Amino acid sequence: MFEPTEDQQLVARTVREFVERDVMPVAAEMEHRDEYPHALVETMKELGLFGLNVPEAYGGSAIDYTAFAMVFEELSRGWMGLAGVIGTHSVLCDVLTRFGTEDQKRRFLPGLARGEPRGGICLSEPNAGTDLQAIATVARRDGDGYRVTGSKMWVTNGRYGQVFLLLAKTDPDAEPAHRGMGAFVVEKGEPGLTVGRDIGKVGYKTVETVDLHFEDFPVPAANLIGGVEGEGFKQVMTGLEAERLNIAARGLGVARAAFEEAIRYAQQRRTFGKPIAQHQTIQAKLAEMATRIEASRLLVYSASAKKDRRERCDLEAGMAKLFATETASEVSLEAMRILGGNGFSTDFPVERHYRDAPLLLIGGGTNELQRLIIARQLLEKHAID
Ligand SMILES: Cc1cc2nc3c(=O)[nH]c(=O)nc-3n(C[C@H](O)[C@H](O)[C@H](O)COP(=O)(O)OP(=O)(O)OC[C@H]3O[C@@H](n4cnc5c(N)ncnc54)[C@H](O)[C@@H]3O)c2cc1C
Numbered sequence: 001m002f003e004p005t006e007d008q009q010l011v012a013r014t015v016r017e018f019v020e021r022d023v024m025p026v027a028a029e030m031e032h033r034d035e036y037p038h039a040l041v042e043t044m045k046e047l048g049l050f051g052l053n054v055p056e057a058y059g060g061s062a063i064d065y066t067a068f069a070m071v072f073e074e075l076s077r078g079w080m081g082l083a084g085v086i087g088t089h090s091v092l093c094d095v096l097t098r099f100g101t102e103d104q105k106r107r108f109l110p111g112l113a114r115g116e117p118r119g120g121i122c123l124s125e126p127n128a129g130t131d132l133q134a135i136a137t138v139a140r141r142d143g144d145g146y147r148v149t150g151s152k153m154w155v156t157n158g159r160y161g162q163v164f165l166l167l168a169k170t171d172p173d174a175e176p177a178h179r180g181m182g183a184f185v186v187e188k189g190e191p192g193l194t195v196g197r198d199i200g201k202v203g204y205k206t207v208e209t210v211d212l213h214f215e216d217f218p219v220p221a222a223n224l225i226g227g228v229e230g231e232g233f234k235q236v237m238t239g240l241e242a243e244r245l246n247i248a249a250r251g252l253g254v255a256r257a258a259f260e261e262a263i264r265y266a267q268q269r270r271t272f273g274k275p276i277a278q279h280q281t282i283q284a285k286l287a288e289m290a291t292r293i294e295a296s297r298l299l300v301y302s303a304s305a306k307k308d309r310r311e312r313c314d315l316e317a318g319m320a321k322l323f324a325t326e327t328a329s330e331v332s333l334e335a336m337r338i339l340g341g342n343g344f345s346t347d348f349p350v351e352r353h354y355r356d357a358p359l360l361l362i363g364g365g366t367n368e369l370q371r372l373i374i375a376r377q378l379l380e381k382h383a384i385d
Contacts, residue, residue, distance in 0.1 A: 002301040004066065011063060012070040018047060019078035027079040028349055034205050036160065041085055044115065049075075049086050051113025053242070054093050058109035065242075065307040069249035069300055076253025077260075080356040083250050084207035085118070088156050090246065092119035092165040095183065095239040099226040108163065108185060120157035121165040122186070122212055123236060125150065130369055132167065133177040133233065137214065139168035139184060145221050146170070148186065148214040151196075158210035159195055162188045166219075167236050170229040183225040183232035192217035203355030240365060241314055244321040245307065247364035248300045251324035254360070255293050258328075258335035258353040262286065265339050265348075282338060289331045296324035315377045322370045325360035332357045 004012065022043060030037060044050065052068055054060020063071075068090075075083040093112050096104060112119055128134040137150025148168055155164070166184045174180025186193070196211030221227075225235055263286055266277035276282045299320040306313035332353040336343035343350045361367045 002298060002305075004070065004301075008064070008067045008070060011067040012074055014047065015049075015071050015074040016077075018043060019074055023075075023078035023082060028346070028352065031079070031081065031205050031352055032346060036208065037079075037082060037085075037206055040082060041115070041118075044082070044086065048113075050089060050115030050118065051093075052086070053090050053097065054109050054113040055097060058097075058105055059113040060093070060109065064304075065245060066301060066304040069245055069304045072246045072249035073253040073256070073300075076250040077257045078253075079206075080250055080254055080353075080359075081204055081206040083246070083253070084156055084204060087243065087246055087250075088120040089115075089118050089161070091121050091239045091243050092163065092185075094242045095165055095225060095235050096185065098238065099183070099231070099235045100185075101225075101227050103222065104185065104225065112163065117162035117187075118157055118160060119163045119165070120155055120161040121236075121239075122152035122155050122158075123165075123167045124152065124154045126153050129154070130366055132236070133181075135167060135169065135181075137166070137168040138172055139166075139170050139182055139219065141170070142218070146182075146184070146219045146224070148184070148192075148217045148219055150214055152212045152214070154199065154209055155212050156207055156209045158212050159198065159208045164212075165225075165236070165239070167232055170232075174230075178233035179230050181232040182229045183235045184219050185223045185225060186214075186217070186219055187223075190218050202358070203352070204359045241317060243364045244317045244370075245300070245304055247360055248296075248303070248317065248320040248324040251321075251326075251328035251357070251360045252293065252296050252300055254328040254353050254357050255289075255296060255324070255331040258332040258350055259286075259289050259293055261348065261350050261353075262289065262335035262338040265342070269340070276338070285334050285338060289334050292323075292327040292331060296320070296327045299323050315374060315381075318370050318374045318377075321364060322367050322374065325357070325367060328353075328357040328360055 048061050051060030052063050055062045072083050125135050139146040139148045164186050166186045170182040171180030192215050194213045199209045267275050269276045303313050303316035303320045335350045336354050342348050
């Protein structure tokens with residue numbers, strides 16, 4: 001059973017009201033124009049959505065993981081791209097909160113909690129995504145700081161964000177490679193950092209995803225997270241664990257949105273003298289969709305509850321991410337079928353959900369990788385020797 005507390009319900013209700021009042025009426029048009037949602041982002045700042053996982057001592061609200069997931073579900077029900085504006089920003093906040101030095105937390109977290117500046121993460125490169133140990137970006141020691149050289153690809157929030165979590169090699173010869181990596185906070189401003197092109201995408205539009213190029217870019221040693229080299233890979237991986245849950249919750253939100261559209265339409269559209277909802281084939285689809293959504297909900301919120309109890313939940317979070325995002329993809333396609341030709345039309349929101357859903361299969365660790373991680377943990381858990 002998932003029974004949210006009053007506080008959790010209040011958080012979800014606040015975001016739902018924002019989404020229904022401000023987001024849903026404009027999402028389709030803005031998304032098709034690929035227009036950045038500046039005004040909506042301002043309201044998100046006022047609602048405190050940039051400081052959800054920042055401790056109160058540094059200006060955030062530090063809500064629990066369950067409420068955090070509920071925020072991502074509600075935002076994604078309206079517009080998944082908006083969840084993207086706070087998604088990687090939250091990963092940066094998470095890694096800083098957990099591993100940053102006191103000085104780093106004091107310098108960065110209060111601003112990030114207000115959404116001024118906003119953040120993102122620079123991990124993937126043109127030749128390394130799933131296999132992050134294969135990155136080529138290097139942070140070379142230079143006097144009191146480092147000089148970063150390399151190209152990062154797929155940086156969500158890379159144009160309007162100002163502060164990034166960057167993974168780079170501090171010792172390119174280290175074996176295994178992860179022992180020679182550091183995680184840094186990099187800030188725009190110095191010469192040597194160029195924002196490249198906006199990558200064209202089939203969905204997840206509006207939130208920008210760009211290339212960032214570093215050429216001898218200076219980063220103070222004080223920005224090496226935790227002040228230690230060799231820990232970056234571990235720090236980043238822990239941050240991605242938290243991201244898995246927010247991506248699972250986004251899947252739940254997208255699936256819900258597509259289902260709600262489909263079940264409404266099925267009762268209005270008539271063929272052969274009755275609403276299509278009265279045809280058994282359509283009923284079977286609706287039943288299947290709703291069942292998968294309910295199963296996703298239980299997986300997402302049982303994983304978040306475990307995390308809130310400070311229990312290990314990487315297996316459960318992985319399962320939730322896998323199932324809820326596959327569900328988003330399947331349900332949005334089924335919704336499109338239920339709407340018939342209108343499902344394929346840009347006049348209805350289903351086509352947007354259909355285009356947004358596949359990112360969730362890729363981001364936060366692809367679902368292929370997710371299956372491997374789940375299987376590895378199952379084999380550990382059930383080892384016979
Ligand atoms: C819209 C968008 C936004 C993004 N935002 C960010 C961001 O803000 N910051 C950031 O750092 N990155 C970001 N990414 C990058 C994302 O994290 C990577 O695309 C993802 O990790 C996959 O890496 P890849 O694209 O290099 O695919 P690859 O790693 O090349 O994988 C290709 C295929 O091979 C499969 N595969 C790889 N290894 C294995 C294996 N061992 N076993 C089985 N199958 C395997 C993968 O599952 C995939 O199907 C974003 C991506 C997208 C599309």
